[in-house]
Amino acid sequence: MYSIRLKKILERLLVIYEGAYMKIINGGVTAAKGFKAAGVYAGIKKVKKDMAMIYSEVPCKAGGTFTTNIVKAAPVLWDKEVVTSSAFAQAVVINSGIANACTGKEGYEYCIEMAKTTGEKLDIPADAVLVGSTGVIGKQLPMDIINKGIARLVPLLSDNAEGGSSAAEAIMTTDTVKKEIAVTVVIQNTLVTIGGMCKGSGMIHPNMCTMLGFVTTDVNISKELLDEALAEDVKDTYNMISVDGDTSTNDTVLLLANGMANNPAITEKNEDYTIFAEALNYVNTYLSKKIAGDGEGATALFEVKVIGADSKEQAVMLSKSVITSSLTKTAVFGHDANWGRIFCAMGYSGAMFDPEKVDLFFESKSGKIQITENGTAVDYCEDEATKILSEQEVTAIIDVKMGDESATAWGCDLTFDYVKINADYRT
Amino acid sequence: MYSIRLKKILERLLVIYEGAYMKIINGGVTAAKGFKAAGVYAGIKKVKKDMAMIYSEVPCKAGGTFTTNIVKAAPVLWDKEVVTSSAFAQAVVINSGIANACTGKEGYEYCIEMAKTTGEKLDIPADAVLVGSTGVIGKQLPMDIINKGIARLVPLLSDNAEGGSSAAEAIMTTDTVKKEIAVTVVIQNTLVTIGGMCKGSGMIHPNMCTMLGFVTTDVNISKELLDEALAEDVKDTYNMISVDGDTSTNDTVLLLANGMANNPAITEKNEDYTIFAEALNYVNTYLSKKIAGDGEGATALFEVKVIGADSKEQAVMLSKSVITSSLTKTAVFGHDANWGRIFCAMGYSGAMFDPEKVDLFFESKSGKIQITENGTAVDYCEDEATKILSEQEVTAIIDVKMGDESATAWGCDLTFDYVKINADYRT
Numbered sequence: 001m002y003s004i005r006l007k008k009i010l011e012r013l014l015v016i017y018e019g020a021y022m023k024i025i026n027g028g029v030t031a032a033k034g035f036k037a038a039g040v041y042a043g044i045k046k047v048k049k050d051m052a053m054i055y056s057e058v059p060c061k062a063g064g065t066f067t068t069n070i071v072k073a074a075p076v077l078w079d080k081e082v083v084t085s086s087a088f089a090q091a092v093v094i095n096s097g098i099a100n101a102c103t104g105k106e107g108y109e110y111c112i113e114m115a116k117t118t119g120e121k122l123d124i125p126a127d128a129v130l131v132g133s134t135g136v137i138g139k140q141l142p143m144d145i146i147n148k149g150i151a152r153l154v155p156l157l158s159d160n161a162e163g164g165s166s167a168a169e170a171i172m173t174t175d176t177v178k179k180e181i182a183v184t185v186v187i188q189n190t191l192v193t194i195g196g197m198c199k200g201s202g203m204i205h206p207n208m209c210t211m212l213g214f215v216t217t218d219v220n221i222s223k224e225l226l227d228e229a230l231a232e233d234v235k236d237t238y239n240m241i242s243v244d245g246d247t248s249t250n251d252t253v254l255l256l257a258n259g260m261a262n263n264p265a266i267t268e269k270n271e272d273y274t275i276f277a278e279a280l281n282y283v284n285t286y287l288s289k290k291i292a293g294d295g296e297g298a299t300a301l302f303e304v305k306v307i308g309a310d311s312k313e314q315a316v317m318l319s320k321s322v323i324t325s326s327l328t329k330t331a332v333f334g335h336d337a338n339w340g341r342i343f344c345a346m347g348y349s350g351a352m353f354d355p356e357k358v359d360l361f362f363e364s365k366s367g368k369i370q371i372t373e374n375g376t377a378v379d380y381c382e383d384e385a386t387k388i389l390s391e392q393e394v395t396a397i398i399d400v401k402m403g404d405e406s407a408t409a410w411g412c413d414l415t416f417d418y419v420k421i422n423a424d425y426r427t
Numbered sequence: 428m429y430s431i432r433l434k435k436i437l438e439r440l441l442v443i444y445e446g447a448y449m450k451i452i453n454g455g456v457t458a459a460k461g462f463k464a465a466g467v468y469a470g471i472k473k474v475k476k477d478m479a480m481i482y483s484e485v486p487c488k489a490g491g492t493f494t495t496n497i498v499k500a501a502p503v504l505w506d507k508e509v510v511t512s513s514a515f516a517q518a519v520v521i522n523s524g525i526a527n528a529c530t531g532k533e534g535y536e537y538c539i540e541m542a543k544t545t546g547e548k549l550d551i552p553a554d555a556v557l558v559g560s561t562g563v564i565g566k567q568l569p570m571d572i573i574n575k576g577i578a579r580l581v582p583l584l585s586d587n588a589e590g591g592s593s594a595a596e597a598i599m600t601t602d603t604v605k606k607e608i609a610v611t612v613v614i615q616n617t618l619v620t621i622g623g624m625c626k627g628s629g630m631i632h633p634n635m636c637t638m639l640g641f642v643t644t645d646v647n648i649s650k651e652l653l654d655e656a657l658a659e660d661v662k663d664t665y666n667m668i669s670v671d672g673d674t675s676t677n678d679t680v681l682l683l684a685n686g687m688a689n690n691p692a693i694t695e696k697n698e699d700y701t702i703f704a705e706a707l708n709y710v711n712t713y714l715s716k717k718i719a720g721d722g723e724g725a726t727a728l729f730e731v732k733v734i735g736a737d738s739k740e741q742a743v744m745l746s747k748s749v750i751t752s753s754l755t756k757t758a759v760f761g762h763d764a765n766w767g768r769i770f771c772a773m774g775y776s777g778a779m780f781d782p783e784k785v786d787l788f789f790e791s792k793s794g795k796i797q798i799t800e801n802g803t804a805v806d807y808c809e810d811e812a813t814k815i816l817s818e819q820e821v822t823a824i825i826d827v828k829m830g831d832e833s834a835t836a837w838g839c840d841l842t843f844d845y846v847k848i849n850a851d852y853r854t
């Protein structure tokens with residue numbers, strides 16, 4: 001009797017603990033219940049892994065956000081159709097090396113063939129298979145290699161962390177590190193897991209969003225709220241990063257929810273929804289910052305926080321303009337507190353503000369320094385500024401003193417290696 | 428009797444010849460009658476010439492177009508006032524090395540002081556003196572050096588080509604070559620001359636426009652038509668170039684007309700106006716292309732012609748998006764016919780078009796090659812494309828097959844040297 005009460009108290013304490021503190025766990029897209037993944041070298045690229053698959057034991061609700069570029073890759077067109085019209089999704093098949101963009105009807109048919117082959121091998125309908133492609137634009141996919149790759153992926157599907165990790169590796173192009181994360185939260189006494197992976201790292205200026213992001217969760221949630229949670233969250237995460245200002249033809253973020261956590265279904269925007277949305281935001285923010293910090297050739301993650309803004313829109317326009325400026329990015333690479341370039345980028349952002357009110361600060365783990373007050377330079381120490389700007393993560397805080405709104409954008413520096421990588425990308 | 432008729436016939440033939448063929452002549456801002464110029468090393472920069480002056484013997488009508496950046500340099504504010512409110516302008520004083528932007532009230536007072544000192548030395552009103560500054564943002568001008576520089580410039584003013592050339596040299600910052608041109612046209616049997624000089628070469632994405640452009644002419648024209656000719660022309664010239672996508676705080680183009688050619692005054696948009704406007708366009712196009720081709724670190728001028736457009740606006744948006752794309756620019760540097768990046772940049776330009784209709788060609792003095800037909804790659808020779816893309820001037824011709832409108836934009840490649848120049852600009 002005593003031990004049963006103690007056990008219940010301990011369980012309750014555990015749930016409170018887990019609920020209050022979202023936990024970051026090991027793993028990626030296979031962390032949530034029921035999800036398996038794999039990655040292989042199929043032969044599209046010269047030596048590295050180039051195909052990945054994610055599979056859920058049971059059908060999933062699927063949400064997706066896609067590039068706003070008029071030139072849309074074949075898999076973007078296909079996935080849009082699947083997430084809006086299919087009854088459910090259950091797998092994602094992804095290749096790197098070729099983007100399947102600007103490939104016409106032939107390219108679209110190849111995309112459908114990827115879904116069909118995957119569906120047959122997994123014994124699920126073709127329209128339950130989402131497709132992702134990333135790499136060179138304008139080349140056709142080598143379908144013999146792709147089909148063989150699919151056949152090899154299926155038996156390798158695994159629900160352990162290595163499965164997810166192998167998939168995260170296989171979707172990389174010019175990325176230098178694989179990008180994955182998993183978290184748990186407690187919703188109605190039930191443990192819910194969200195895991196994700198993504199890739200960058202050039203042609204990154206998502207405006208959902210070359211980046212591909214795949215997030216899997218076992219949460220039980222309605223399709224409508226899943227779509228809304230994703231649509232709202234990309235605005236503050238993937239859409240706030242830029243590597244080179246080029247909005248890709250392939251940007252895609254997919255969110256698969258298979259309900260296997262067995263929490264009471266989330267069907268309204270209550271506290272349960274908020275818990276899920278906050279955990280999703282954590283996952284997407286982590287993945288977005290990973291993409292920005294691993295931008296092609298980058299040596300530093302550059303975070304720009306605009307505070308004191310009149311409206312969210314103004315804060316977004318100002319912060320994105322600063323992270324996108326080539327001159328600001330080269331100054332960050334040079335560890336140079338060339339604040340005039342930041343003001344310049346704000347000035348042409350399209351957002352209104354009073355340059356003569358702006359306070360600018362730089363911050364990193366080396367410290368924080370004020371650079372301007374009311375639009376003109378304070379008497380700061382150039383060497384201290386350089387030291388702060390020499391860290392791998394640097395933040396500019398810009399107070400425009402007009403209101404209470406704010407926004408954070410993430411970019412990276414512009415380096416010799418960015419030029420090197422892109423001057424001979426296809427060779 | 429016979430000889431007088433022959434002389435008249437020959438004169439007429441000469442005027443027809445000169446009128447039909449605008450002539451490019453030696454010189455720059457001192458080519459037109461009555462204009463003098465000089466350039467000196469005052470001591471703002473470490474070693475190179477850093478101050479210039481242009482002076483007209485008689486008062487001029489003055490037109491100006493200025494940056495749309497909200498952060499406007501002090502001389503932009505001053506010049507706007509002069510070209511709209513002053514009775515006339517008669518001199519321009521320019522410094523390089525410091526932009527006098529983000530310098531507050533103190534900076535604006537220094538700008539006025541430059542005009543005053545120049546006016547006193549030249550015995551003209553201060554509000555007849557236009558001011559130009561270019562260089563680092565956020566630093567105050569060393570007024571003792573500036574005032575001494577002005578005093579030294581005045582006695583050096585010269586109406587020969589060397590005077591203009593010395594001024595063109597003194598306004599350079601990261602420019603590698605000075606940029607000047609002069610042309611003559613005949614208006615109503617009268618020889619009219621237009622001369623100009625400008626500087627780039629970073630923070631160049633004019634949207635009237637760090638570039639500074641100064642055009643002088645002896646044409647006799649009304650102030651209204653002078654303003655209109657300039658406003659219309661910058662749309663097709665300076666506003667169609669980009670080096671790095673950063674619209675400067677200082678962009679300024681000034682056009683001074685002193686009437687000393689003594690042509691019958693141009694007061695309506697007749698054939699005379701057209702002759703003048705076409706010659707002005709030639710001068711501004713030449714100077715704009717010089718800025719683009721001499722962009723920071725550039726090895727090639729990249730020209731993008733969009734043809735077959737539905738509207739001029741669409742053609743402008745598409746062509747500017749392509750020249751601005753970092754990925755397209757690095758591909759040009761790599762001599763890589765990576766046409767997918769061009770399609771991608773068109774796709775996110777904001778302009779509507781059908782990607783599946785687009786024909787793309789590359790052209791240079793090594794030849795012309797078709798790359799895509801109706802949106803997909805034709806079977807072109809990669810080596811031939813690389814050869815064409817290896818020239819110092821490369822053109823992409825993009826036919827969107829929707830109408831008869833067109834636009835041409837000019838940019839440059841993105842190179843290691845761009846990063847080098849801008850990572851340590853202030854050191």
